[in-house]
Amino acid sequence: MQVYLPIAEVSVNAFLLLGLGGLVGILSGMFGVGGGFLMTPLLFFIGIPPAVAVATEAAQIVASSFSGVLAHLKRKTVDLRMGTVLLVGGLIGAAAGVQVFALLTKLGQVDLLVRLCYVVFLGLIGGLMFFESLRAIRRARRAGHTPVAKRRQRGWIDALPFKMRFRTSGLYISVIPPLLVGLFVGVLAAIMGVGGGFIMVPAMIYLLGMPTKVVVGTSLFQIIFVTGFSTLMHATTNFTVDMVLAVLLLVGGVVGAQIGTRIGVRMKAEQLRILLAIMVLIVCGRLAMDLLLEPAELYSIGFAGAGH
Amino acid sequence: MLALTLLLTTIPVQETMAQETVVAGLSRAAIEINTNFNGSEILIFGAVGRVSPPPEGAPLHVIITVEGPDQPVTVRRKERRFGIWMNIDAVEVDAAPTFYAVATTGPLNEVLTQTEDLRLQISVPRAIRAVGVNVGDTDNFTDALIRIRGDSDLYQMNEGSVTLRDATLFDTSFRLPANLVEGDYRTRIFLTRNGEVVGSFSHDIAVRKVGLERFIYNLAHDRPLLYGILSLVIAIVAGWLASAVFRYIRP
Numbered sequence: 001m002q003v004y005l006p007i008a009e010v011s012v013n014a015f016l017l018l019g020l021g022g023l024v025g026i027l028s029g030m031f032g033v034g035g036g037f038l039m040t041p042l043l044f045f046i047g048i049p050p051a052v053a054v055a056t057e058a059a060q061i062v063a064s065s066f067s068g069v070l071a072h073l074k075r076k077t078v079d080l081r082m083g084t085v086l087l088v089g090g091l092i093g094a095a096a097g098v099q100v101f102a103l104l105t106k107l108g109q110v111d112l113l114v115r116l117c118y119v120v121f122l123g124l125i126g127g128l129m130f131f132e133s134l135r136a137i138r139r140a141r142r143a144g145h146t147p148v149a150k151r152r153q154r155g156w157i158d159a160l161p162f163k164m165r166f167r168t169s170g171l172y173i174s175v176i177p178p179l180l181v182g183l184f185v186g187v188l189a190a191i192m193g194v195g196g197g198f199i200m201v202p203a204m205i206y207l208l209g210m211p212t213k214v215v216v217g218t219s220l221f222q223i224i225f226v227t228g229f230s231t232l233m234h235a236t237t238n239f240t241v242d243m244v245l246a247v248l249l250l251v252g253g254v255v256g257a258q259i260g261t262r263i264g265v266r267m268k269a270e271q272l273r274i275l276l277a278i279m280v281l282i283v284c285g286r287l288a289m290d291l292l293l294e295p296a297e298l299y300s301i302g303f304a305g306a307g308h
Numbered sequence: 309m310l311a312l313t314l315l316l317t318t319i320p321v322q323e324t325m326a327q328e329t330v331v332a333g334l335s336r337a338a339i340e341i342n343t344n345f346n347g348s349e350i351l352i353f354g355a356v357g358r359v360s361p362p363p364e365g366a367p368l369h370v371i372i373t374v375e376g377p378d379q380p381v382t383v384r385r386k387e388r389r390f391g392i393w394m395n396i397d398a399v400e401v402d403a404a405p406t407f408y409a410v411a412t413t414g415p416l417n418e419v420l421t422q423t424e425d426l427r428l429q430i431s432v433p434r435a436i437r438a439v440g441v442n443v444g445d446t447d448n449f450t451d452a453l454i455r456i457r458g459d460s461d462l463y464q465m466n467e468g469s470v471t472l473r474d475a476t477l478f479d480t481s482f483r484l485p486a487n488l489v490e491g492d493y494r495t496r497i498f499l500t501r502n503g504e505v506v507g508s509f510s511h512d513i514a515v516r517k518v519g520l521e522r523f524i525y526n527l528a529h530d531r532p533l534l535y536g537i538l539s540l541v542i543a544i545v546a547g548w549l550a551s552a553v554f555r556y557i558r559p
Contacts, residue, residue, distance in 0.1 A: 004345040004486065006517065006524040011346050011486035063543035067551065108384045108395045116392075228540055235536030239528055243539045244343075247546045254550040291392045299452030300395065302382045 007242035008052040016046065017245065018252040025256020028064075030264040031276045034223070036061050036194035039249065041118060041283050050114050051105060052242050054193030055234035059246045061195045061227040064253055065220050072217030079168035079214045083221040085175050086182035086200070090226035093186020098233040101191055105238070108302050112291075117192050119288045125198055126280035133273040140270065169210045169218075177208060182222060190230045195223040328368070329357040330497050330509035339484065339493075340518040347486040350374070350513065353479035356499060366502040368475045369412065369419035373430060373498075374482050376407030376462075376515070377491030383449040399449035404436045406489040408457075409464035411480045413472050416465070421503035428505060430498065432463050461485045488515055 003014040020042055028035030036057050043053035072078050104110040160174035181203045185196035200219045204210045210218070235241040264272065332354030339348050352372055362368065381404050384395040412419055416431060429435050436450055457463040462485060470480040492512040499507035517525055527535045 002344060002346040002486070004341060004343055004521060006521045007528055009487055009489075059539050059543050062540055063547040066544050066547065108382060108398060112392075112394045231540055232533065232536040235528070235539065236532040239532060241528070241536060241539050243524055243528075243535075243542060246539060246543045250543050250547045251550045254547045255554050258551060258554050293393075294388070295386060295393055297452075297456065298386045298393075299449065299456060300384050300386070301453060301456055302384060 003244065003248070005048075005052075005242050005245050007240060008048050008056075008245060010047060010049075012046065012048070012245075014248060017248040020046070021249040021252025022256035022259075023252075025064075025253035025258075026260035026263070027256075027276075027279070028253070029257035029260020029262075030267070031260075031272055033276070034061055034065065034195040034197050035253065037118070037122065037192070037198060038279070038283060039253075040114075040193040041287055045286075048245070049240075050111055051101070051238055051240045052245070054101070054114065054191070055231065055238060055240040056242045056245045056249075057193035058189065058227045058231040058234060059241055059243075060249050060253065061193075062224055062231060063246070063250050064257070065195065065224045065227075069217070069220045069224050072220060075217070076168075077214050078217040078221045079166055079210070080221070081164070082166045082169055082171075082178060082208075082210065082214075083218045085164070085178045086185075086218070086222040087225050089179040089182025089184075090186035090189070090222055091229055093183040093188075094190045094226050094230040095186075095233060097187040097190025098230060098237055100187075101234075102237050108300075114192060115287050115291055117188070119284055119291065121188070121192070121199070122280050122284035122287070126277050126284055129273055130277035130281065133270050133277060137270045137274070166210075169208075169214055171209065173208065181207065182226075185222070186226050186230075189223075189226050190233065195227055197223060327358060327360060327363070328499055328507045330499060330507050331355045331357045332497050332509050332511065334495065334511065334513060335481075336513070338514040338516065339488070340516060341488065341490070341521055342517075342519050343521060345486060345521075348484045348488075349481055350484065351479065351481045352495060352497070353477075354497065354509070355478070356476050356507070362475055363501070368472065369414055369500045370470045370472055370478045371413075371416075371420060371430060371498040371500060372411045372470060372480055373494075373496045374407070374409045374484075374513070375405045375435065375494045375496070376489055377405070377493075378403040379406050379489070380404075381453065383453050385449065385452075397449075399446050401436060401450065401453060404453060406491075407462050407484065407493065408432055408435050409466065409482050411464075411466040411469045411482065413468065413470045413478070415467050419500050419503065420498075420505075424500070424503060424505050428498070428508075430496075432458075432465060460487070462487075484515075490515055490517055 001014045002011045004011045020039070024035040024039045024042065027038060039060070040053050040057045043057065044050055101110060104113050160176045162175045163172055164175050165172050181200060185200050188194060188196045188199065197219050200222065201215055204215045204219065205212060231241055332352065335351035339350070356368065381401050382398050383401060384398045386393045387396040389396065410416070410431060420430060425431050425434055432454055433450065436453065454463055461483065464482070466480070470478055472478045493515055495511050495513060497509040498505045516522070527538070
């Protein structure tokens with residue numbers, strides 16, 4: 001069944017979109033990730049214009065994170081104060097990111113920017129995760145026990161001014177690092193059409209030293225507002241949010257996530273992580289090839305005005 | 309004196325024009341893009357009206373064009389920089405039709421002279437106007453535009469696809485792809501003899517988004533903030549509904 005997408009202005013098979021949503025949903029349910037970093041490149045591959053893919057994916061992330069945030073709020077595993085600081089940075093970053101996106105669309109370099117961001121971040125995260133989980137599997141085989149995590153070392157972060165007490169996380173640190181983390185994630189959200197959890201969660205644990213139990217809830221709290229904001233920015237400056245596309249992907253995604261969660265609980269954490277790492281590296285490699293190999297068609301057509 | 313010669317030369321042309329006229333019909337006056345729009349086919353048919361028997365000699369030919377609304381486009385070319393293929397040179401094309409199809413009774417270079425093509429802008433390259441010159445080889449860019457749009461059936465050259473019976477009745481059909489741009493699609497019919505146009509006819513077909521498609525598109529462009537908020541709310545509700553239904557089916 002073909003569906004004509006009103007904003008993307010292409011005709012796509014509805015079951016393909018439901019299926020894609022479902023597939024990414026299963027993976028995100030299994031691995032507990034947002035899935036935006038997989039969905040957006042997949043949308044490029046099936047011929048959705050990158051600008052529409054990025055903006056629509058932002059709307060989808062809001063919707064799919066919504067129930068998660070509610071659950072975490074109920075369990076009180078959200079550090080609202082830290083979330084707000086991250087959010088302030090995130091909103092500034094997203095606003096800047098959307099402007100950069102609009103400017104590069106005009107210059108014809110938006111495709112390159114989005115792809116480059118993906119290759120760099122997917123390569124980095126995938127590579128780190130792959131080696132880290134390999135090491136974890138080897139360690140588990142050899143010793144059969146997990147070593148005690150080292151306490152966070154006091155360093156340059158504690159020397160920064162504007163300290164603030166974050167009671168839920170049990171931290172007394174400067175607001176500058178969380179602001180910068182939020183800002184960075186906001187820019188990525190606007191440019192890459194991702195939630196940014198894959199950057200924020202490690203940054204919160206290793207850089208800010210937040211306790212693991214509040215990390216996921218707090219990052220979801222920040223993500224939902226930042227991606228919501230970037231959806232609105234894309235809708236008003238670039239006119240690229242496709243409602244029909246978002247709903248189709250979402251319905252598939254939500255059902256897929258439920259299935260994925262059930263599969264996920266039956267697998268070991270290290271195995272899951274190594275699988276996710278391999279998948280991330282495959283997507284990264286596919287995108288890198290497009291940049292490095294000579295394309296079959298050197299020319300491309302762009303519209304003179306952005307969005308229209 | 310000069311005016312008189314001009315007058316004398318124009319009269320016979322007008323007479324031949326009046327001798328053979330086009331009476332045409334379209335299978336549809338409007339095309340509606342709705343949610344399950346997957347391209348469309350239009351049938352164009354007609355007859356050659358005459359007051360006297362057809363002139364002897366050169367056979368009659370028919371050329372039919374369908375032209376979508378013009379849009380300025382930017383054609384970009386990738387080059388390798390720092391090991392990466394990126395867009396470097398660009399050519400602005402002031403007006404390129406978003407859709408353009410030509411159908412003829414025979415090879416275009418036989419049924420139409422270069423001069424007439426230039427005057428009436430019938431063939432695909434003539435229908436494109438590239439003015440801004442940023443690089444030396446503008447032709448490569450316009451060729452690429454024609455090639456890329458040709459690959460996705462947006463530019464079609466259907467030589468010999470018009471059937472002409474008894475030099476009077478003609479018909480042809482065009483396949484319009486799914487990714488049509490809204491607007492008025494100008495349909496032109498030319499009658500030619502010896503490569504000269506002896507009669508012509510023009511009519512517009514309206515291509516419009518309708519129903520939900522129209523509503524969403526208008527909302528997105530006229531009230532973007534409301535549309536953005538609405539998208540988020542609908543997405544959240546849809547996600548919540550889907551999970552509720554799923555949990556209901558598989559507890």
